[in-house]
Amino acid sequence: MSNPSTSDTRPSPEGVGGGLDRGNTTMGALVRSLRTGAPILPFLVYVVLGLGIPTVVIFNFAFRSGTGQLTWSNMRLITTGQYLTGFETSIKLGLVTAIIPGVLGTMLAYAIATSRREAPKRIVAATSGVLANFGGVNLAFMFVASFGFVGVATKWLARIGLNPWDHGFNLYKFSGVAFVYMYFQIPLMVLVITPALNGLRPAWREAAENLGASSWRYWRHVGLPVLMPSVLGSMFLLFGSGFSAYATTEALTGGTIALTPIQIGAILQGNVLSGEQNIGFALGVGMILILMASVLAYSFLSRRTSRWLR
Amino acid sequence: MASLTVEDFTTSEPSVDPYSSGRARRRRIHWGRGVVLVLGFAYFVVPLYAALDFALQNIQGGFSFSPLTQIAGQPGFGSAIWLSTELAVVTMALTMALMVPTTIYVHLRMPRFRRFMEVITVLPIVIPPIVLVIGVLQASPLWLKSTPYLLALVYVVLAMPFAYRSLDAGLGALDLKTLVEASRSLGASWIATIWRVLVPNLRTALVSASVLTLALVFGEFTVASLDNWTTLPVWIANSSTNNPHVATAVAMIALLATALVLTVIVSLDRSQSRRSRRS
């Protein structure tokens, strides 16, 4: 039951340190940790340059007007009009492509996890790994070719009178985009939830049965409560993925749908109104804040999970 | 496992002969599970098949291999592929050079730092490519922006989480401390230890990390298009108006190539972990 503790290797100062690193002073500790950390400096520098500086720049310019003065106007602007619509639609898209694939993915993962033969499990595991990495332009083209207005699958369905376009489906609008997102969101969910499903010990099931519980009562009192943090946490992960996707949607809709990433793209491509130059940065800040909340929720829930599903 | 009664989301109570109703319940579940799997299969396969159908059509709509033969001749295709390949190579080299020593060192000497590393690899989720690119474009000096290698530098950041996770998993399966101590006690230098002892044992993780990076670069559209460089995905997106069949054909080839390569990694991964578990 005890967690194996990672051995805490004390760094042995191999060189001469001029005595600065000896002793129990804070200075000594600082020098020691600097010396220990030295080899990973290139990595840290790269992270600072590649990730840190762009982020600082984004936050900086988000709060500056076109003339360089500090201002809230950009941030205020993004909560109005088309930008507000963009955020709302993006959040809605994130939620829809988190909840539906979340439920479907869990059901699929469960169907696989409880199957008795090894082969389906391995196939699905491999396929999920592959499909979860699909996306972007190629995926968009695949769907345009199959379910576009003159797509091949559309024609097949039209022949049997079930043309989805006649029933309100539009690949280039919200419903279509969500439909396409499921292609990688569902496998992502399967990948993420399968370890949790495997963490359900058979002993719990048997103990419940032994005490007189039916299948339903087991799930209600033990199975689902134990799984829920995992499922919710994974859905937050999916939300992040669906909320911030750009390539797939841009390739699919050509930038004609009101989503925050698309709006950012439009601004970068030069479609800016004068006086709103730094709106793009403000939109970026908005996205970062929303995503941070999502990741924190995921992290909190997964800590819960790991406590229970040791 | 065979003895467990079947999972069920209904509340049916067993009748007089519980085992026979159990069997009936089981049959219902197999049926339900079958439907789920068939629908799932359909959703994932139908678009694939339909798109392949579309890709292999000529202008009139009949079946034809001509889109495939026309690929090479399309304007800009050659340079787009070349650019993507260049970027992929540079990105892979940089990522490996950065992540391999760092991950090994953190595993070996700074175990508490691993949590921090995990946070870093989560950052690209909080700062997705579409957001990162505005910061990068603003912060980069002009001389950097005028070369495509800026993309490679950004791609390294995007690839870090995948590379770290692969290497971390690979290192976790080894008894790193023991291997290093054994090697050092036999007189090997650090370089020799890394090159002759660790790298061979990390082969799968290295391949996995490299291939994921490769797939990432060849599929990356956001940063490339907004920085105005015509990599393969950008080319595909732009050429859809000229000849949609050809563009789709290229997209499908790219998809299938990615799928093939990723499947190979997954099976490599599995056989490697089986081997290290047995030893």
Place this chain on the structure above:
Amino acid sequence: MLVETESETAKLKPAVGQPEGAPVVLEGLTRQFGSTRALDGFDLRIAPGEFVALLGPSGCGKTTALRALAGFERPDRGRVLVDGVDVSAIPAQRRDMGMVFQSYSLFPNMSARDNVAFGLQLRKQRASARRKRAEELLELVGLSEHVGKYPHQLSGGQQQRVALARALAIEPRVLLLDEPLSALDAKVRADLRDQIRDLQRRLAITTVFVTHDQEEALSMADRVCVMSKGRSEQIATPSELYSQPTTAFVAEFVGVSSRVNVTRSGDSVIVFGTPVKVRGGLASLGTGDLDALLRPEDVDVRVAHDGMGIVVHRSFLGGTTRLEVGIGGETVRADVMSSVADTFELGTRVDLSVNARDVLVTEQRPLI
């Protein structure tokens, strides 16, 4: 530490009219998994309130037998009878047995109290009643300060005590324990052993306890059923099992035995030059070579200058010292009082003799 008060035990006694412990019969159980026979015609009768241990090496079928009793395995052939009723067709949920699993069987999303109360919750007891009962049971197993804790906050030993309380909460007719102590530290194991046994005696529940540890089985059980290859080798009280093993397997699995080649002499065998009676007679043994199985305490050692054996090893075991004597190409273990162990230095020539009424004799094992 167990709290021992009359009132607590009285609260646990089943209501008037309910059976305390039920008699259990396992009849001809057979279960095959692919090409392996986990159970091969296994029979066992258990009296009400009896504590029976199923003892054997891994793969002998003891866990399968327990699970067949619980209802988690459906035997291919044979029946399970509880209180005279054939329960073979009744699913595990309704067999009214309490089971304690090897480890980590507590529901992680419930506190200790809720875990114990779960069975009562399923039986629609009111919340206040089942809370009270759960706390009573937890007090009985010595965990009253931990009722609100979650499984991940409890040690292995504490978790198993909660599991025990949970199994007892439903007032089962039979208590089943599947190697509940195997995953615990030695000290915790010893303490829990006593607690389980004490509790069982007071509640008089028919109990079946599976283990591969003979010390556990011998110290806890009223009777032990030694199993091998899906069948029972011998079912007897611990002392009978130890002093009168009826098969070579039991003699060698339970306690320590030494194998010595012997020759026939009428209805006895010659061991160390003297005839000794054969337990169970020679009739059932074939005409091949025979071995006798000797316990260390049944072998007397005497210093002799022309002795047949040489002391090759000595192990200090506390009150006794175990000598290993090389004799006639074989090694025999013999115990002597530690106070005289000094006379048996390594290399001393000794004579051995058997100090028992009869010996267990078996056919010689073929060489590899």
